[in-house]
Amino acid sequence: MSMVKIIIDGKKLEVPEGMTVLEAAAQAGITIPTLCYHKDLSPHGGCRLCVVEVKGARTSLASCTLPVSDGMEVTTESPALRESRRTILQLLLSTYHDAGYASKDGHFNELEHWARAYDLDPASLMARAPRYPINSDPNPFVWVDLNKCILCGRCIRACAEVQGRFVWGLSERGYDTRIVAGMDETMLEARCESCGACVAYCPTGALDNKPSVSAGAPDKVVTTTCAYCGVGCQFDLHINTKENRIIRVVSNPNAPVNGMHLCVKGRYGYDYIHHPDRLLKPKVRAYLLKGEKRPANGDRGPWVEVDWETALDIVARKLAETRDTYGPDSVGILTSAKCTNEENYLMNKLARQVIGTNNIDHCARLCHSSTVAGLAMAYGSGAMSNSMKDVAEKAAAIFIIGSNTTEQHPVFGAMIRQAVLKRGAKLIVADPRRIDITEFATLHLQQRPGTDIALLNGLMHIIVQNGWEDKAFIVERTENYDAFVENLRDYTPERVAAITGVPVEQLYQAAEIMGKYHPMAVIWAMGITQHIVGVQNVLTLANLQMLLGNMGIPGGGVNPLRGQNNVQGACDMGGLPDVYPGYQRVTAEEARLKFEQAWGASLSDKVGLAVTEMIPAAGEGKIKAMYILGENPVMSDPDTNHVRHCLERLEFLALQEIFPSETSVYADVLLPGVSFAEKDGTFTNTERRIQRVRQAIRPLGDARPDWIIIRDLAQRIMSQGQRKINPEAPFADWNYTDTAQIMDEVAALTPIYAGVSHARLEAGESLQWPVRGKDHPGTPILHVGQFTRGKGKFHPTVHVPPAEQPDKDYPMVLTTGRVLYHWHGGEMTRRSKGLLEVYDRPLIEISPEDAQRIGLNGVRYVKVTSRRGSIVAEAWITDRVPPGLVYGNFHFPEASVNELTLAALDPISKIPEYKVAAVRVEAYHTT
Template identity: 45%
Template sequence: MVNIIIDGKNIQAKEGSTLLESAVSGGIKIPTLCYLKEVSTIGACRLCVVEVEGMEQLVTSCNTPVKEGMVVRSRSEKVIKSRKMTLDLILSNHSTNCFSCPKNGDCGLQSYCKEYGIEKSSYEGSRSKIKKEILHSHPFLSYDPSLCIHCQRCINTCSKTVGRKAITSGKNGIFTVIDAPFGEDWKNTICESCGNCAQACPTGALTEGRRKKYQPWEVRKVLTTCPHCGTGCQLYLVVRGNKIVDVVSAEGPSNKGRLCVKGRSGSFDFIHSKERLKYPLIKNKKTGEFEKATWEEAMDLVASKFLELKKEYGPDSLAGFACSRSPNEDIYMMQKMVRTCFGTNNVDNCARVCHSASVAGLAMTLGSGAMTNPIYDITHHDVDCILLIGSNPEEAHPVVGMQIRKAVGEGARLIVVDPRDIGLSKQADIHLKLKPGTNVAFANGMLNVILSEGLEDKEFIKERTEGYEVLAEIVKDYTPEKVAEICHIHPDQLREAARMYAAAKKAPIIYCLGVTEHSTGTEGVMSISNLAMAVGKLGKPGCGVNPLRGQNNVQGACDMGAMPGDFPGYQKVRNPEVIEKFEKAWGVPLNHKQGTHATDVFPAATEGRIKGLYIFGEDPVVSDPDTHHVIKALESLDFLVVQELFMTETARYADVVLPGVSYAEKEGTFTNTERRVQRVRKAVTIEGEMRSDADIFMDLMNRMGYSQPYLTASEIMEEIASVTPSFAGISYERLDAGESLQWPCTGKSHNGTPIMHVGKFTRGLGWFFPAEYRPSAELPDEEYPIIMMTGRILAHYNARAMTGRTPGLNEIEGRSFIEMNEKDALKLGIVNGDRVKVSSRRGVIESTARVGVKVSQGESWMPFHFQDGNANWLTNAALDEYARIPEYKVCAIKIEKA
């Protein structure tokens, strides 16, 4: 620390910090326009100047480091005169049509001019004479050069914070200009439409179109958590009256002020959609049409029907699916209802079709099926090397992708293991473009190199693991040459990747559905765990095994016990002590038999073993594999209830549809991919008869004979904490006070657990799972010669129930397509943009061909968001042995010109 004086105030400043940072820490305000902490410190605007004793010239405080004994004046006559002149000069080139400006009342330049008494410029700026075209073709963003002060915040934000470099500076004669990608050719730019640049702009130069619809004094801001992917970005819902009109990013631990296009622009239109379900519906058996019902009628029917089926066919004839987009409190009450009232453990959630392999695999090898390290920890803190496997975070988890780009830009090495050329492939040191379904062979090949070259961490293996000898014997057979043949990669690239990962001091493994969604998905996860254990990269900063969870609260859905083998907190159904504990807590006898997985419920329904199904906020007709098979199962049920926001494809098959509310209409918590429990807060009340989802469950429980007190969301969390050791220290009181807690959080004085397995694995010793490579369940043949993979794209999320109701996102990408290799296309006479017929052994769809080299010859890729060509009519319902997860990533298809 060094001692300085600012405006007569003694301040202890951190060595290496700037005068501006020191002033802020001392409560002294210094004006800035171009400065953004850790993003832009160029000092171009000259507004932050201060006077330092012993220095003849004024200095810019944003980039002047502190020195012992400095005496600084931030509001001397000389400083004030300089700032006034600076504002006068900036204003000379700035349009002053403030009343028509979308940032009126929220403009930094406007505020400072008012503070320093500058009403109009004394000069006529040379830029002001130049006619400037406003760029406003983009569906969300626009740029008005007449309002630009060339502070370069947008450029630095796009480059340093987002890592995209879509906004650049150029020249127009003697003038520097900002080249913003929002003109008519916006689709051909590399802009991701995230809007972080617009939030960084201190004037009205760069804005979002919706900014014109409100003034800052008309709105209130509600801090909440993004409802899309598992990153858990913090944001403010901007509310005017009773309507959400905008979203602004907040400084959350996982997003650090960033948002993606979905979070910023796709998080509120759906809430106010005219297509929202407003009242309960009961299907008329004679006409097959839904008819409006009262809550009394609907709830009485649901309760009586489930009790009737339970009495006639037994409790295990019933099942319930929880919603992984809903708060923890709703999910907890839903699984409690299934267990106490239905009398079965047949409860599950959509992790069954995405990351159940992570939950099962990591639980077996490490003892806890969750991400081991925080997002910030594995993308910052001088990470040396990132091993990215089966994950496209730039599109599926964009804010994580932004942070990976930033890390690579700052020197981290990157290994991409993916069958496609994803965006990060271009920045990778090595891209192993392996054949889909060969992850286990790849991991064993990496281990072969590590062990044969003596790169393993012998001490870590000896002290903290078991099963090493068996695995070491297995991987001897997986030579780089053999693995290269299996995976369709080069053996020397495999060797280099293994050396790079093993030698790095800090090297996280980050993976996603490209690892899990296979018939050997759990073995793929455990193989990755083997790899990290072999080099001792677990329980340490900047390391670990890190699955990026898909939906906003899919981690929470698993945590809350919406799984057939687990009570909340992964307490096992098969453990008699656990059963006894929950019977005592809930006051009723419980079923001791492990339940049926969601993916096994559908064949069980077709066979007549499952009679009644309650689906809360999921759309398996769209999202599950082999759509024909799902529809047949739903039609085989005696009774189906769907609790939803919209009339989804699944809801159309229901006997009763109950209208719930969105994340913006209730209180609760989400648990993000890094185990961080974060608040969701009510922002609006939508007109209609919709009810809080937890209230619906509590009402049904009472109607079915269980005495369930009606609890608030906060009180439900108290009950969760009382029965879940890993949540024992989590409460609304702590969260609302600003604490950021990651489970395990085992007591009220416990600060949570950022990094798992420090010093000791949750299971004691880490287990090396003896994984052998097995081919995918369905491989190409003469009739179906092409492998199809599926995945997400940047602009949309899952079945588009939310994002599909934002017109701008549909303008960015609104229709189905299939990527195919140019050599395959040439053989089939298909060119880019052709309509094609795509078929598998299960179904036929039409889509649009995108021809290129993103996928290898004999392979293809489709997004699963679009109903005009839904890939899940084609996908294979072959299930993983351990987690019962479907093989979305490999199915055999043929492509023909339509």
């Protein structure tokens, strides 16, 4: 890097060539006033507040756009500059009007700050009357007051350069110039995603957070990690301690994953925490208090609020009795990807040490179990290999398949948009729907649902045919290549086009991009995994990245995006039926003996039941009791009617939750846990980054942090029944006093977390596992130089049609997923006022051609029927879906598509085939 010598305010500096004077001054600790400038955004040079004097220049120059040059001498403060800045500030204040609604909201108003810094009184200089309506846009999240706008353009650049949405622009000229959304329409009409980036970068409060615009200044600010998707954004919670209430979420520029950027759910979807539906006291069914048997008619009877001692005693007694009467494997445990690593570790320990079963699972079974299995077979590790920032900044090409990234992982989706816009990265999207990210794609491959293996094998056929494979990588780092190539012979472009519906010319275009742009990152989510061939899909993607030599390098890798905030951590902590924490197999004697000696109990060497096996086993009477933490199988599992039937047959169900859920109907005891804002611990995001979760408010009502409930329950069960535990074992007891102590136990027993501690995280270290020791820095990229299993293994894969095909009775295909404004089963987002206001009902996406065919002329609703049930929902007629395909979500219990999905499972991972179901769609006439 070439360096230049300059002088700023008499300081001699040596700085990189190409740096601006403003940046050089900041590096030297010299503050130059700015308003239109922000370090995250492109320099604008519009407000002129940052002007400086340069020796030899005839006029003052804007330092934010002025590059340094060798020998330059700069003065940042002088009587002339001071007077110039005072004049600029006076002019800006002359059109600025503060109505006073947010004068004490705790936000930093940069205009008023600099006015006071230059001895100006904003109140006396500002406009006396507003020119525009206050709160002029109906968006439920963003407060718009153009009377405070100084036309700095930061909102315009933030929307374009951070979110990639291009909502804001300028209208009119001269004195009448103002910012407008779209074509001078509402923000939502202009396709705003309500991320709040414009608010975060606004220097005056012209754009503000509507839910908290008059909430006042916080008493406390706590940095924590978001509890929605697996991206792992961090932010600051502003707290009113007197009311024990979150009043605002604010971007934290030091957040390692997202910086200032957040999505609508992370920034605005926090009010569910204070929703009146919150479970605040333990509840048990009346029959349990009376010592009676449960009513035989299937109705479990009324709820009764009780104290914690009573509730925990009942749960402990019932679980111990079930274990001792029917055997440990009669009990099923569901842990939670919404809860912390520490809580998931305790659930794993409870199942294995205290109950004596490996029947423990969680929602990873329903989203990425096929990823874990497939990548472990190919590479030896089932996790995302690279970091999101690494992909966004260094990938020459990006291949998204089966991931609606901008809606399901919005912050990462925006990063990908910027990779295309700023760097010109080539983006290929393979998806049956025309999802939003396809607008930025070089190529959209619109394959038929369930044909991913054929598509990928066809692309690799062309790559090999043209010699675009990485021969050196294949020879040095892989095995079984010849069998793999032989299998590709069957996947000619013409055959693949017939299977997938993707034109031959598009197959050649995609293969050429993949073969010539290096490195390429592959990104996928549940559009790949939720199939009866989910593991085979993942193996095929693993083949692709080995074929092209894209593993173990920056900007490449396999990048499965985890759906829930801590689904990666829940897997890491042993929330699976076949592995202890750190993916140490329960069938491996060395691992089993290790945990037996640590926990002081004999452990089962039999692989437990997955959730997709546990629920049916309950229906068959094999699982007698279940303890469920933060899961809602009635909403999330396929074939909902069958799930209800199975849960009805349980002899006992304890549910630990923050809200009454659709599953709580079948529970005998409700234990009130807390939200992420009421507990301490860690989450592990999709890129294996372990991050702190910090308690910001006191638990509401009598609710307790989940780790405390699990601890207290385990202690009670251990005091009962026939299970023998050696108290002398190093980790036999459950006398935990904080979550840091639990993480220390995790580190002692889990090699990939060996160097992780709360102390290191609090010190600001950014750790991605494996972290092999206390001095190990973590591992941002997996498989560098060598795969976890040694050599990567190619697996020949074969196209297998979906389990259910359309026929004359069910002629259309249903596929499923999420939408931007909701998350998972909707228990949280349906209790967030703004999110529900924007997306308040279930919608079924249907093509214009199909809408016309079934007679939707003027009819708003459709009835969708599969072999398992029917739902009625409003139709959204859109070209996002092709003819023959409909799309729905499972956020709303009144019309959840999981009433229709089938429980056909991948034979290896036991994941259901959510993404393809045969359905009949009819116009539904309401009375």
